[in-house]
Amino acid sequence: xxxxxxxxxxxxxxxxxKQLSFLSNGIFGQGGLPTFSxxxxxxxxxxxxxxxxxxxxxxxxxMCNQVCSHCHVDAGPDRKxxxxxxxxxxxxxxxxxxxxxxxxxxxxxxxxxxDFRWFVExxxxxxxxxxxxxxxxxxxxxxxxxxxxxxxxxxHNIHVISSLPFYKKEKTDRQRGAGVFSKxxxxxxxxxxxxxxxxxxxxxxxxxxxxxxxxxxxxQKALEKDYKKALKADFDVDFNQLFTIxxxxxxxxxxxxxxxxxxxxxxxxxxxxxxxxxxxxxxCTNTLSVRWDGFLYDCDFNQMLDIKVAxxxxxxxxxxxxxxxxxTICISQHCYGCTAGAGSSCQGSVV
Amino acid sequence: MKKTYYDPADxxxxxxxTDWSPELGEKFFDYYNTVFKxxxxxxxxxxxIALAVAHTxxxxxxxDAYTQDGLKRGIDKSxxxxxxxxxxxxxxxxxxxxxxxxxxxxxxxSM
Numbered sequence: 001x002x003x004x005x006x007x008x009x010x011x012x013x014x015x016x017x018k019q020l021s022f023l024s025n026g027i028f029g030q031g032g033l034p035t036f037s038x039x040x041x042x043x044x045x046x047x048x049x050x051x052x053x054x055x056x057x058x059x060x061x062x063m064c065n066q067v068c069s070h071c072h073v074d075a076g077p078d079r080k081x082x083x084x085x086x087x088x089x090x091x092x093x094x095x096x097x098x099x100x101x102x103x104x105x106x107x108x109x110x111x112x113x114x115d116f117r118w119f120v121e122x123x124x125x126x127x128x129x130x131x132x133x134x135x136x137x138x139x140x141x142x143x144x145x146x147x148x149x150x151x152x153x154x155x156h157n158i159h160v161i162s163s164l165p166f167y168k169k170e171k172t173d174r175q176r177g178a179g180v181f182s183k184x185x186x187x188x189x190x191x192x193x194x195x196x197x198x199x200x201x202x203x204x205x206x207x208x209x210x211x212x213x214x215x216x217x218x219x220q221k222a223l224e225k226d227y228k229k230a231l232k233a234d235f236d237v238d239f240n241q242l243f244t245i246x247x248x249x250x251x252x253x254x255x256x257x258x259x260x261x262x263x264x265x266x267x268x269x270x271x272x273x274x275x276x277x278x279x280x281x282x283x284c285t286n287t288l289s290v291r292w293d294g295f296l297y298d299c300d301f302n303q304m305l306d307i308k309v310a311x312x313x314x315x316x317x318x319x320x321x322x323x324x325x326x327x328t329i330c331i332s333q334h335c336y337g338c339t340a341g342a343g344s345s346c347q348g349s350v351v
Numbered sequence: 352m353k354k355t356y357y358d359p360a361d362x363x364x365x366x367x368x369t370d371w372s373p374e375l376g377e378k379f380f381d382y383y384n385t386v387f388k389x390x391x392x393x394x395x396x397x398x399x400i401a402l403a404v405a406h407t408x409x410x411x412x413x414x415d416a417y418t419q420d421g422l423k424r425g426i427d428k429s430x431x432x433x434x435x436x437x438x439x440x441x442x443x444x445x446x447x448x449x450x451x452x453x454x455x456x457x458x459x460x461s462m
Contacts, residue, residue, distance in 0.1 A: 168427060211422070218423035222394065226425055272363075 003067050005076040006252060013255045014074060016306035022332040027264050028146075033271050036335045043276045048284065048329035053321060055287040057300060057346070058083070058091055060113040062292070064140050068176045069164075070210060070253045070340045072304055083292040086118050090316040091124065091290060098321055101129040104287075106300060109139045111146060116316045129205040132159045137187040137248065138180055148339040150194045158203040159171075159244070160196060161346075162188070166232040171212045176203065188237045197239040206241045208348075214262035216269060216340055217244035220349045242347025248301050248337040270336040278343025281350035290316065298329045300346070305334070362412045395424050401432060403438040 001331035006014040027033050027039055041044055062079035064071075095103065103123055110116055110133060111235075124131060133153065140149050153160055155185040159259040164184055165175045172181040188205075192198060197205030207227065211217050218287045224242035231237040247253045249266060288309075294316040297303040311327040369376025387397050398420050405413030421431055 164428075171427065209425075213422065215419055215422045218425060221393075223425050226395070291455065 002069070003076075004031060005062075005074045005078050007069065007074055007258055008076075008078040008253060011255065013251065013258075019254055020307070020332055022254070022258075027267060028333055033267060034330075036331050036333050039271070039274055039336075040276075040279060040331075043279060045276070045279045046281070046300035048279075048282070048331060050325055050327065050329065051285045053286060053288055053325070055102040055104055055283070056091070056094060056098075056100045057106060057238060057287055057289045059289065059291055059300060059303060060105060060107050060110045060116065060119075062108045063112050064108040064136065065112065065139050066109075066136055066176055066180065068252070069256060070165075070175055070212075070247050072248050072251045072253060072301060072331060073108065074251045074304070079312055080298060081109065081292045082113060083115075083294075085115055085305070087290075087294045087316060088115055088122075090294060090319070091119075092122055093124060094316070094319060095126050095128065097319075102131070102132065103128045104132040104134070106134040106346075108244065109136050111135065111139050117152065120156050120158065122150070123138060124158075130159055131157065132161055135160055135162050135187075136176075137162045137164065137184040138176075139188040140190060141183045147190075149156070150190045150196065153191075154194045154196070154203060157203070159206070161206045163208045163225075164188075165210055165212050167227045167234075175212045175348050185235050185237065188231070188239070190233065192236075192238055197237075199238065201270055205239045206243060207239050208243045208245055210245045210247055212258065214266045216259060216273060217246055217344070219242040220342065241348070243346075244342075244344070245346070245348065246337045246340055246344035248334050251304055267333070267336070270340045274336060275339055275341060275343060275351060277351050278339040278341075281343060281345070282335075282338045283345035283350075284338075287346075288324070296324070301334055301337075302330055305332070307332070357411050359411075359415060362415060365412070395426065398424055399430065399434045403434040405440045406435050406441055421423060 002009070011107075013022075024035070028035050040048070059073075061082035062073055062075045063077065063082065064073075064075035064079070065077060067076040069136045094100065105120075107113070120131075120133070140146050162184075163176075164172065166172045169181040172184065173179065188197075191205055194203070195201040196203045209217060209223055209227070217223070220242060223244060227242050228239070231239070247271070249257060249263070254263070257266050284298040284302075287299060289300050289303050291297065291303050296309045296311075296314055296316070297307065299310055309324065309327055310330050311324050312318075313320050313324050338344050341349075366380070369380065387394060387401075392400075398417060401413065402417040402421055405417050418431070
């Protein structure tokens with residue numbers, strides 16, 4: 001398993017432009033599979049446009065204590081990109097100015113940002129209805145300075161959403177690194193201990209499942225049932241919901257698909273599973289994604305491919321909700337990942 | 352004509368058998384889809400049974416389909432392998448249980 005990001009390996013696929021070029025040629029070339037744009041042209045939603053802005057997803061930076069083999073961010077300890085205090089203040093201004101009801105902090109490991117606690121305190125004081133922190137779990141046990149985070153989350157009524165690719169050790173460690181499973185379980189037990197995920201508690205703890213290989217996720221409800229049964233029986237761990245997320249064919253997962261000669265079959269499976277019903281609920285229609293340097297994107301995946309919003313307003317410096325609302329959402333072949341089967345989003349399946 | 356009897360791409364064409372006999376084809380797929388629904392047995396248990404049977408009848412299409420189906424359902428490799436050993440045990444047992452017949456004949460004909 002690699003311990004370095006594609007960027008630090010100087011891998012060609014560290015570049016968004018290279019990934020997009022790969023995704024637009026080969027089997028999506030003439031006579032092969034239909035491009036996403038061609039595929040949706042034949043549906044009732046031939047062009048994707050924003051609905052009401054409800055979710056602000058802020059990527060605080062790409063630094064992470066883990067180097068997961070499927071990571072679409074290409075995050076890791078060697079990534080130094082971090083949102084500045086000035087940009088964080090701009091994000092708070094947006095919360096004041098817009099109808100956003102959900103604030104979604106992601107990374108990297110957002111907890112590693114030096115201003116993380118300060119920002120949570122400020123944003124929480126503004127009264128966001130649903131304040132999400134996407135935690136990789138192991139960070140909560142990585143260093144003593146993070147040990148009190150479950151209490152901190154509780155104080156600010158944070159909705160914790162955590163990745164746990166499987167309820168057994170082997171698959172989890174293979175995807176996320178040796179020892180990750182045990183540390184994740186410890187972190188879940190700590191979260192449970194302060195009330196997270198308990199049946200009689202309002203503190204929300206959701207888990208994210210993503211397939212550990214070149215296949216699509218199964219039924220969300222059935223997997224949730226299996227997770228709940230196994231985690232309770234084996235580790236006395238409770239949680240609220242399980243979200244299944246399809247692995248996007250970008251960044252490290254794209255590199256894996258190509259290296260393991262699974263790329264074509266995976267893309268064929270995504271295209272075959274295209275579901276027009278999922279198209280109506282894709283997250284890019286009610287979400288705005290902010291990069292560490294203040295640039296704006298339709299979603300976190302477009303952020304990693306550096307496909308900025310198609311609008312005269314592309315940066316927080318110029319933020320104005322009205323012109324942004326008029327934009328068309330940028331798409332490419334990776335978008336098949338969000339419309340396959342029951343669909344996929346940062347909140348799990350959408351159909 | 353293809354140069355081999357089995358081609359993985361043929362699996363995707365399975366539904367085409369309906370073209371030459373729509374009534375029977377549709378009845379078959381309707382039955383097939385109903386069989387695999389959640390019932391007294393879970394869809395997960397049925398997937399494991401299908402995987403074991405696939406190996407018993409040595410159908411490469413079925414092995415491909417139900418290995419991937421199991422992955423999607425979160426069935427791990429130890430569960431898949433145990434299911435195969437159930438198939439192997441029954442298959443092996445089916446040979447060995449005939450040993451009783453062999454022993455009877457042997458004993459009857461021997462002094």
